[in-house]
Amino acid sequence: MADRLCFLGTGDSEAMDYWNTNLLLETAGRRLLIDCGYTIKYALRDMGLGVADIDGILITHIHADHCFGLERFAYETRYTHGTRIPLYLPADVYPGLWEQTLKGSMGHSSDGENRLDDFFDLQLIEDRRLHFGDATLELFPTDHTGGMATYGVIINDRLIFTSDTNPLPWIAADRSDRRIVHDCSLQAHNPVHATLDEIADFYPPEVRARMLAIHYGDTMPTRRAQIEGVLAGVAEQGSCIDV
Numbered sequence: 001m002a003d004r005l006c007f008l009g010t011g012d013s014e015a016m017d018y019w020n021t022n023l024l025l026e027t028a029g030r031r032l033l034i035d036c037g038y039t040i041k042y043a044l045r046d047m048g049l050g051v052a053d054i055d056g057i058l059i060t061h062i063h064a065d066h067c068f069g070l071e072r073f074a075y076e077t078r079y080t081h082g083t084r085i086p087l088y089l090p091a092d093v094y095p096g097l098w099e100q101t102l103k104g105s106m107g108h109s110s111d112g113e114n115r116l117d118d119f120f121d122l123q124l125i126e127d128r129r130l131h132f133g134d135a136t137l138e139l140f141p142t143d144h145t146g147g148m149a150t151y152g153v154i155i156n157d158r159l160i161f162t163s164d165t166n167p168l169p170w171i172a173a174d175r176s177d178r179r180i181v182h183d184c185s186l187q188a189h190n191p192v193h194a195t196l197d198e199i200a201d202f203y204p205p206e207v208r209a210r211m212l213a214i215h216y217g218d219t220m221p222t223r224r225a226q227i228e229g230v231l232a233g234v235a236e237q238g239s240c241i242d243v
């Protein structure tokens with residue numbers, strides 16, 4: 001049976017009408033979250049799911065819309081459900097995630113001093129590859145915020161999810177039949193996200209024909225026809241595709 005990828009949220013970090021761009025991979029009866037932003041519980045509820053339904057989490061980078069839901073997950077899995085699910089982190093994402101982001105609120109609890117692996121089964125990814133259920137995930141560095149470790153992920157060598165990035169030359173040169181779910185800011189200018197105009201200029205038509213927009217803002221409905229003139233379409237929040 002094919003693995004299934006669901007778009008839990010498709011918005012940018014300012015969106016109110018869409019949840020954070022966080023994905024759910026269902027494979028071999030298990031569920032992996034790809035990113036866990038501050039809207040994650042609302043997004044899961046919309047899919048009829050909750051914290052206890054998630055079997056693992058992968059984080060692409062430490063911006064709030066991709067990781068600020070982890071504090072809730074940590075406390076609920078540990079103290080409500082008594083579980084310790086795997087947390088997959090690129091090795092260079094870990095220090096910023098724990099030391100600079102989560103430790104302030106999670107470093108101490110009723111159990112005393114905590115480390116991140118008191119809450120999660122911490123799995124540092126050293127070689128950019130991860131196996132989960134029947135799925136294979138391959139991480140690649142993105143061109144997002146300088147000085148910060150940021151990644152996208154290729155799922156089953158069938159779908160490229162860029163997470164947050166400016167346009168990437170190797171994707172422009174990609175002549176496989178892989179689908180591409182690409183960061184697509186609807187702002188006129190953005191230094192750290194690909195804008196729709198940049199995507200139109202940077203990628204050849206045969207690549208854009210395999211591409212869906214994600215991480216868009218609340219103006220998406222009024223810009224839909226314009227997006228569909230550049231890309232294959234829009235990753236619809238709440239929808240799922242086989243991967």
Ligand SMILES: [Zn+2]
Binds near residue numbers: 061
């Ligand atoms: Zn980001």
Ligand SMILES: [Zn+2]
Binds near residue numbers: 013021063215
């Ligand atoms: Zn983001």
